[in-house]
Amino acid sequence: MFPHLDERQRRLVMGAEARILGHGGIRAVARAARASETTVRKGVNELETGEARLGRVRRPGGGRKKAAELDPGLRPALLALVEPDMRGDPMSPLRWTVKSTRTLAAELTRQGHRASADTVGDLLREEGFSLQANAKTIEGTQHPDRDAQFRYLNEQARDHRDTGDPVISVDTKKKELVGQYKNAGRSWQPAGEPVMVKTHDFPGQADKAIPYGIYDMTANTGWVNVGTDHDTAAFAVASIRRWWQARGRHDYPGARRLMITADAGGSNGYRTRGWKTGLAALAAETGLDITVCHLPPGTSKWNKIEHRLFSHITMNWRGRPLTSHEVVLQSIAATTTRTGLTVHAELDTGQYPTGIHISDEAIAALPITRHRFHGDWNYTLRPQLPLEATPVSSTAADQASAGTNPGLTLHSLQDPELTGMPRQQLSELIDALMPQLELQRERTLRIRRGHERLVAPGTGAKAKLTPADRILATVLHQRKLATMDLLGQLFGVTAMTISRANQEVRPLLETHGHHINASTARFRTPADITTFLAPHPTQSEIKSAC
Known part of the structure; x- marks a missing residue:
C-alpha cells in the first residue's frame, strides 16, 4: 500500500500497526518499513491524540538527504574504523577500545564526517554488520589419536x-x-522486584x-x-x-x-x-x-x-x-x-x-x-593383584642385559608389538646401521682424544651398550613407549646412556629414511611391559577356567 499513500497516511498506517503489536512494535514496524522510529512514534501519537492536521506532503525526492549521500566519504571512513584488527589501521585510536555507535560517531566527527550514533547504526546494518559475541570454536592443537x-x-x-x-x-x-x-x-519475578544479592563476592x-x-x-x-x-x-x-x-x-x-x-x-x-x-x-x-x-x-x-x-x-x-x-x-x-x-x-x-x-x-x-x-x-x-607373569625363556647373556627385570629380555624387547616392525625387518635395520654407528663412534672418540687410537679395536674399556642395543633402545624411545629412566632399567644402564644412544642413532635413522611411528601404548614400570607382552587367554580358556 505504501506507494499509494502520502506521508501522513504512511505515518498513520505504521502507527496503527505498531499499536497492534504492542511492546516493541515501534521498532519492529520501523525496521520492516525502513523508516525511523521517530516517524512511527509520531504516527502513534497522531492516532492517540486525534490530530487532524494534514501536514506537509513532500514531492518525490523531497526532504532532507541522508548523511551518507551528502558526505560520500562517510561510509568508507566508517568501514575503515570497524575493519578487523588484522586489516585495520594499526595506529587507529579505536584499535583497543569498544567500538560502540557513539564512540564511532565521535571518531567520525573528529575526522570531519559529522554523523550521529543512529546514522552509524543504520550504515553498519546496511553493510551487513551486527552485534556479535565471541564464538568458542577454536579448540587448539588436536591430539593425533x-x-x-x-x-x-x-x-x-x-x-x-x-x-x-x-x-x-x-x-x-x-x-x-x-x-x-x-x-x-x-528468572521470572514481579516487575521491579528482583532478588537482592550481595554487591561483592568474597569466595x-x-x-x-x-x-x-x-x-x-x-x-x-x-x-x-x-x-x-x-x-x-x-x-x-x-x-x-x-x-x-x-x-x-x-x-x-x-x-x-x-x-x-x-x-x-x-x-x-x-x-x-x-x-x-x-x-x-x-x-x-x-x-x-x-x-x-x-x-x-x-x-x-x-x-x-x-x-x-x-x-x-x-x-x-x-x-x-x-x-x-x-x-x-x-x-x-x-x-x-x-x-x-x-x-x-x-x-x-x-x-x-x-x-x-x-x-x-x-x-x-x-x-x-x-x-x-x-x-x-x-x-x-583389578580387585586383586594379577598373577606373576611367566618369564620368557632366555640365555644367560639376555638375563644379564635385562638387569633387574628377569621377565624381560632383549629377545622380548624386540617383540613387534613394542618395535612396530617384524623381527626380520628390525634385524635388517640393525645390520644396516651398525657399521656406520661404529665409524661414527670411532670418529667421536678420535676427536675427544685428539689423536688416533693407540690400542687395537676391541680392547680397553667396553661400551655400556652394544651397537645393537643402542639401536634397539633408540627405536623403543622413538616409539614413545617409555621414559628414558624406564628404558635405562630395562637395559641395565642410566637414563643418560639411553639419551646418548638416542643422540647417536637418531641422525642415522633420518639419513636412511627410517621413520619410527609412535605407539599408542604407554608404560610406567617393567611390570606394565611384562603384562602387555603376556599372552591373552582365549575365550575357551576363560570358559574352562570358570
Missing part, C-alpha cells in the same frame, strides 16, 4: 553395556558459592558447594555428591563409592565390571596418582574390574555428563541465589528432562585434604592393567 580414542572409548562402552555392566560418566561441576550471591541467568569468606556428578548412561540417571571441602581425587572416588553403594549395586546386581569415562585432567585426571590408588581400593571393596577411559586432552566438552546432566542443572537454578546447601540439593534433585532424566543429590561434609603424596612404590604395586591402545588413557584396576 583424538578420534581413535573416541572410537576406542565407544567400543569399550558398548562391550560393557552388552554384558549388562554399568557405564558411568563422571566429572566435577563448577564450584558454587553458598549464600546471597549472584547466580548467572534470569574466601563464603561457604562453597562442590558438585561431583555420576551419570549412568544406560539408565539416564544422575547422582550428584555435593562436597564442602576440596575437590581432590579422594573426593572423586568417595563420590563413586557412594553412588555404587546407594544405586549401582542395586541397579546392576550381577555386574562384574564397571566402566568410567572421565576427563583427562582435574581430580580424576589420568596423571593423578590419588585417583588410581583410590579406584584400586574401590575395586578391592566391590570385587569389580574397574575400567577407566579418559577423554583426550582438550575434549572435556564432549563428556556425556556435561550436556546430559550438568547443563540441565545449570538451567534449573539459573538466576536463583544458592542461599544454603539445602537449596543446592533441592535444586539438583528437582532437575528433570523430557527424556526422563532423574537426579539424586546428597551432601558430603567429609574432609578431603590436599597435598597427599603417593610414592612410586605404591603406584608400582597397584593391580593395574594398561590397555594396548594408549595405556595412559585406558587402564583397568
